[in-house]
Amino acid sequence: MAASTLSPRVTRPATAGRRRAHSVDKPRRSVTLTVLxxxxxxxxxxxxxxxxxxxxxxxxxxxxxxxxxxxxxFALWSNIHDTLTYDNGIFLRWLLNTLLYVVVGAGGATxxxxxxxxxxxxxxxxxxxxxxxxxxxxxxxxxxxxxVPTFLLFSKMGLTNTPWAVILPSLISPFGLYLMWxxxxxxxxxxxxxxxxxDGAGEVRTFFKVSxxxxxxxLVTVLLFTMVATWxxxxxxxxxxxxxxxxxxxxxxxxxxxxAATAGGQAIFNLVITGSLLTIVPLIAAFxxxxxxxxxxxxxxxxxx
Amino acid sequence: MSQAAPAVPRAxxxxxxxxxxxxxxxxxxxxxxxxxxxxLVFALVFLAPLVYSIYLSxxxxxxxxxxxxxxxxNYTQALQDPEFWSGFGRVALFxxxxxxxxxxxxxxxxxxxxxxxxxxxxxxxxxIFMPYAVPAVVASLLxxxxxxxxxxxxxxxxxxxxxxxxxxxxxxxxxxxIGNIVTxxxxxxxxxxxxxxxxxxxxxxxxAAEIDGASQWRIVRHIKVPxxxxxxxxxxxxxxxxxxxxxxxxxxxxxxxxxxxxxxxTPNLYAYSLSFSGQQYNYSATIAIVMxxxxxxxAYAVQLRGMRRGN
Numbered sequence: 162m163a164a165s166t167l168s169p170r171v172t173r174p175a176t177a178g179r180r181r182a183h184s185v186d187k188p189r190r191s192v193t194l195t196v197l198x199x200x201x202x203x204x205x206x207x208x209x210x211x212x213x214x215x216x217x218x219x220x221x222x223x224x225x226x227x228x229x230x231x232x233x234x235f236a237l238w239s240n241i242h243d244t245l246t247y248d249n250g251i252f253l254r255w256l257l258n259t260l261l262y263v264v265v266g267a268g269g270a271t272x273x274x275x276x277x278x279x280x281x282x283x284x285x286x287x288x289x290x291x292x293x294x295x296x297x298x299x300x301x302x303x304x305x306x307x308x309v310p311t312f313l314l315f316s317k318m319g320l321t322n323t324p325w326a327v328i329l330p331s332l333i334s335p336f337g338l339y340l341m342w343x344x345x346x347x348x349x350x351x352x353x354x355x356x357x358x359x360d361g362a363g364e365v366r367t368f369f370k371v372s373x374x375x376x377x378x379x380l381v382t383v384l385l386f387t388m389v390a391t392w393x394x395x396x397x398x399x400x401x402x403x404x405x406x407x408x409x410x411x412x413x414x415x416x417x418x419x420x421a422a423t424a425g426g427q428a429i430f431n432l433v434i435t436g437s438l439l440t441i442v443p444l445i446a447a448f449x450x451x452x453x454x455x456x457x458x459x460x461x462x463x464x465x466x
Numbered sequence: 467m468s469q470a471a472p473a474v475p476r477a478x479x480x481x482x483x484x485x486x487x488x489x490x491x492x493x494x495x496x497x498x499x500x501x502x503x504x505x506l507v508f509a510l511v512f513l514a515p516l517v518y519s520i521y522l523s524x525x526x527x528x529x530x531x532x533x534x535x536x537x538x539x540n541y542t543q544a545l546q547d548p549e550f551w552s553g554f555g556r557v558a559l560f561x562x563x564x565x566x567x568x569x570x571x572x573x574x575x576x577x578x579x580x581x582x583x584x585x586x587x588x589x590x591x592x593x594i595f596m597p598y599a600v601p602a603v604v605a606s607l608l609x610x611x612x613x614x615x616x617x618x619x620x621x622x623x624x625x626x627x628x629x630x631x632x633x634x635x636x637x638x639x640x641x642x643x644i645g646n647i648v649t650x651x652x653x654x655x656x657x658x659x660x661x662x663x664x665x666x667x668x669x670x671x672x673x674a675a676e677i678d679g680a681s682q683w684r685i686v687r688h689i690k691v692p693x694x695x696x697x698x699x700x701x702x703x704x705x706x707x708x709x710x711x712x713x714x715x716x717x718x719x720x721x722x723x724x725x726x727x728x729x730x731x732t733p734n735l736y737a738y739s740l741s742f743s744g745q746q747y748n749y750s751a752t753i754a755i756v757m758x759x760x761x762x763x764x765a766y767a768v769q770l771r772g773m774r775r776g777n
Contacts, residue, residue: 188582190584194578194581198579201594205593208597211612211619215617227622228618228622276501280498283497285497289497292505299508306711307512307515307516309519310518310522313747314515329507329510338504364500393603396714411604414607418722430611444600445599448595456662
């Protein structure tokens, strides 16, 4: 759908534009507009530049040098080394925890959303209208409103302070389900499913052989967005976890930062800054590498009305 | 969001399952097989806490008498609680100021990129989106440091140029500073949603308008913006929900600006403090429910209004 209607227009200017210098497809470039948009570009990038520049400074250098330029000594490598080894390498432990939450939480959320969205799009079954109403309602309920009761419930079940307390709630993405539902509805022709059933393929086999490949762009989109949500999740682990050994990266960074404010705590701002940089690099890399997929998937979900 | 969906089940109803009734009897429950895992976890982490929090809000734990049923007393207390209303007023102000600014910038950038008049538009699109990948914790620490007087940019600028910029972490500025962080995080995300919607408007519409001599602004006002109304409504609803849930940024900035951010700065922060510092679980659940209901009512009103104007 959106993915397929999108691509012809994107590729067209290269060929059709050559005939006429300026057309609707390929209008004249505007310097003024580019400069104006550059203001927003700078707004987006300057803080990231600040982070990169300041991760090359020592703790003393942070205080003595101008924020948007490098200090005389380049301490990035020693900062990275110190970040990874501080407190017996707790940062690496946090990184592994984060990976665990992301792989199981976001991976599981994507799987559940894909299966569920497929069911909603391609089957009619008893109670479907009710499921629809409940899930749409769920998108509107503020997630944090449920945090306290979830904590109390999990603490009765003995799940708090374990990885399950973070993983289980991450498994549900109502928005992911909605996106896969819309996507499956358009990406999988019903005739194709009928044909597969005529050939005697079971439902599970049909799903994996016929439907899953068609769902791939939507699936990558949901995966990326649930990954960001899990990687960046702060509130849920904050209430669920007491033991720093189960912290994800963002909670650990916040603890390092808060350490400066406590009596007798050692200020390690250079490690907080370098750790922040290390935390965002994998996500930015994932977004850049998988652009093609998530942009078409996002188009599908955002456009539908 | 919800206005999107009614069309979806209908499309499936006309599928083969409905047409061939003999087969449909056998396949009636197949859908549940696929939906089952989601439904099961959903019930555990969503429905159960929801029911439990309603239950909690009807009880009160007192030193004398222990846990007792109090009916709607917690709700009456919440509705008369000045700390709750002060937090609510703050997020409402935030909503009214920050959301239009953020969505306005996002729409302008999306229109600029879609116009095809920019040099290097792909670079713009991906760069402006990048902050979305930055966790709220990192974004808040990053901006918090830049705001700060210790080694922040604001201090740098004051020193270098002899300016007297106000301290962004001071009580009178903190809400605006938080608004800036949230805007920075989500402007690119909303821009992409709008841009994706703009891309699927048929080019023929612009061609016709251009032949009729319509200016670019007229095309934007009368073709582009009405065509992406659905995306605008969805983005507005998500931003409203986000504003009312405001928690991460103030909670993290609290360690950098302890005097500017109270324990009841936002309703969510208040609910959190009540539970985890005050052990007042029942009252905390009540605050969360009141806030959830208000959010849903406002989101629903925006959606109705957005749909009606579309007709």
